[in-house]
Amino acid sequence: MTATVSITLTVNGETVRAEVPPRMHLADFLRERLALTGTHIGCEHGVCGACTVRLDGEIVRGCLVLAVQANGMSVETVEGASDSGELQDLQDAFRERNALQCGYCTPGMLLTAQELLAKGGVPDRETIREHMSGNYCRCTGYQAIVDAVETTARNRAAARG
Amino acid sequence: MKASAFDYARPASVREALELLGRHGDAAKLIAGGQSLVPALNLRLLAPEILIDLGGLADLRGITVEGATVRIGAMTRHADLLGSPVIAEKLPLVAAAMPHIAHPAIRNRGTIGGNLAHADPASELPAVMQAIDAVIVVRDASGERRIAARDFFTGIYETALRDGEMIVAVEAPVAAKDERIFFHEFSRRSGDYAIVGLAARATGSGNALADLRLAYFSVGDKATLAERAAAVLGAGPVDATRLAAAQAALAEDLSPQDDQQASGSTRLHLSRVVLARAIAVLTGDASLAGRATA
Ligand SMILES: Cc1cc2nc3c(=O)[nH]c(=O)nc-3n(C[C@H](O)[C@H](O)[C@H](O)COP(=O)(O)OP(=O)(O)OC[C@H]3O[C@@H](n4cnc5c(N)ncnc54)[C@H](O)[C@@H]3O)c2cc1C
Ligand code: FES
Numbered sequence: 382m383t384a385t386v387s388i389t390l391t392v393n394g395e396t397v398r399a400e401v402p403p404r405m406h407l408a409d410f411l412r413e414r415l416a417l418t419g420t421h422i423g424c425e426h427g428v429c430g431a432c433t434v435r436l437d438g439e440i441v442r443g444c445l446v447l448a449v450q451a452n453g454m455s456v457e458t459v460e461g462a463s464d465s466g467e468l469q470d471l472q473d474a475f476r477e478r479n480a481l482q483c484g485y486c487t488p489g490m491l492l493t494a495q496e497l498l499a500k501g502g503v504p505d506r507e508t509i510r511e512h513m514s515g516n517y518c519r520c521t522g523y524q525a526i527v528d529a530v531e532t533t534a535r536n537r538a539a540a541r542g
Numbered sequence: 543m544k545a546s547a548f549d550y551a552r553p554a555s556v557r558e559a560l561e562l563l564g565r566h567g568d569a570a571k572l573i574a575g576g577q578s579l580v581p582a583l584n585l586r587l588l589a590p591e592i593l594i595d596l597g598g599l600a601d602l603r604g605i606t607v608e609g610a611t612v613r614i615g616a617m618t619r620h621a622d623l624l625g626s627p628v629i630a631e632k633l634p635l636v637a638a639a640m641p642h643i644a645h646p647a648i649r650n651r652g653t654i655g656g657n658l659a660h661a662d663p664a665s666e667l668p669a670v671m672q673a674i675d676a677v678i679v680v681r682d683a684s685g686e687r688r689i690a691a692r693d694f695f696t697g698i699y700e701t702a703l704r705d706g707e708m709i710v711a712v713e714a715p716v717a718a719k720d721e722r723i724f725f726h727e728f729s730r731r732s733g734d735y736a737i738v739g740l741a742a743r744a745t746g747s748g749n750a751l752a753d754l755r756l757a758y759f760s761v762g763d764k765a766t767l768a769e770r771a772a773a774v775l776g777a778g779p780v781d782a783t784r785l786a787a788a789q790a791a792l793a794e795d796l797s798p799q800d801d802q803q804a805s806g807s808t809r810l811h812l813s814r815v816v817l818a819r820a821i822a823v824l825t826g827d828a829s830l831a832g833r834a835t836a
């Protein structure tokens with residue numbers, strides 16, 4: 382019963398092979414097997430968004446995807462998106478706007494916000510709130526997070542000219 | 543919490559999936575997007591011996607139009623429906639409901655087949671499917687059955703699916719040219735399950751409503767067509783008196799439950815409020831919107 386399964390996937394650009402028990406979810410796999418602890422775990426039932434990662438380029442709940450389901454796919458974590466520099470201005474805006482306190486929600490917030498920002502344009506605050514509605518923050522009260530996302534959207538639009 | 547241990551199979555065809563389902567019976571669970579199943583596994587509300595992953599079944603994914611029918615494969619994701627120009631044009635009520643379903647990260651995984659099979663009474667799509675007269679196409683090892691959406695949902699998390707059957711597609715008639723739609727839900731936070739919701743559609747013009755469907759969700763143990771109220775509203779031109787009679791009839795159509803979100807009487811009240819708003823939109827007569835109570 383419950384034999385492990387071999388999986389091969391790409392994580393932050395590198396090929397990873399592993400034997401996983403089917404019940405292991407992707408967030409645990411990233412944290413425990415690959416020591417990528419930027420992916421946080423809050424509720425483990427899809428409600429908080431702390432475990433957000435990208436799967437084939439789209440944000441998903443790391444706690445609601447089994448590692449075996451990610452076989453053959455490409456995963457990016459906050460570490461990968463941070464190292465590549467694509468989040469730099471957003472991270473700066475989070476710091477300047479005090480959009481984090483304990484930081485537990487921040488990796489999920491960054492990846493979720495980046496998905497909206499990648500669509501281009503300057504979303505209004507309502508749209509930002511709607512897009513971020515699946516991510517809990519217990520500290521900031523959200524205003525500062527919306528500020529940071531809005532600021533980044535404006536700056537990027539200005540940079541595009 | 544962590545899920546208990548289980549085995550895992552990833553069939554390459556529907557036939558193979560059905561064969562596995564037939565072989566393992568109750569010990570098996572299908573997994574589509576996992577957005578309802580994995581929470582239940584992590585909370586140990588379910589402990590199957592084996593998961594059968596439908597993720598490899600590419601032929602169950604996609605939206606096609608065949609004549610006057612739109613066919614949506616069971617593995618089509620919420621995000622695919624939300625982004626589809628075909629859905630926006632041909633099934634506008636589905637398009638209107640999609641933004642209310644969960645959050646972007648969940649819509650990137652959750653599927654229509656999984657959503658309908660899960661049959662959460664607070665879920666939007668079971669109501670929408672009834673409002674648009676959709677048919678749920680299910681298959682087992684011996685063949686296919688077509689079940690009208692209005693007969694598919696039988697109770698809390700309960701459907702007409704039999705052992706060994708799975709959903710392969712949903713089919714719905716293309717919306718009529720003069721179709722008018724309404725969708726609204728009351729919820730505490732965007733993306734949360736609704737406290738009361740209504741998906742409605744009608745054809746006709748002005749205050750004459752034909753083919754009216756009023757599909758309520760999160761009121762009672764399953765999404766429900768309010769047939770008495772619809773009959774009252776369809777019997778003649780809609781005015782304030784007729785609307786009030788329809789609002790009164792909702793007491794017979796619906797069996798609202800008490801839970802931690804709201805009492806049954808609050809739900810009935812909200813069902814009447816949202817009916818008035820729906821009728822104002824469908825008839826184009828804004829003065830009807832404020833007629834909140836019967
Ligand atoms: C935080 C959160 C908020 C949510 N909010 C909403 C919301 O507001 N509205 C809403 O409607 N939903 C909501 N959902 C649920 C979401 O829509 C799910 O995606 C959906 O209910 C299940 O689809 P799935 O593909 O993920 O199915 P799975 O979780 O994989 O499966 C669900 C069930 O259906 C069965 N199943 C799956 N596919 C088939 C098939 N083809 N044939 C037969 N049985 C099948 C499985 O065995 C299982 O019992 C939310 C989920 C979360 C985690
Ligand atoms: S840990 Fe995944 S959503 Fe909370």
Ligand code: FES
Binds near residue numbers: 483484518
């Ligand atoms: S900063 Fe603490 S949870 Fe968001």
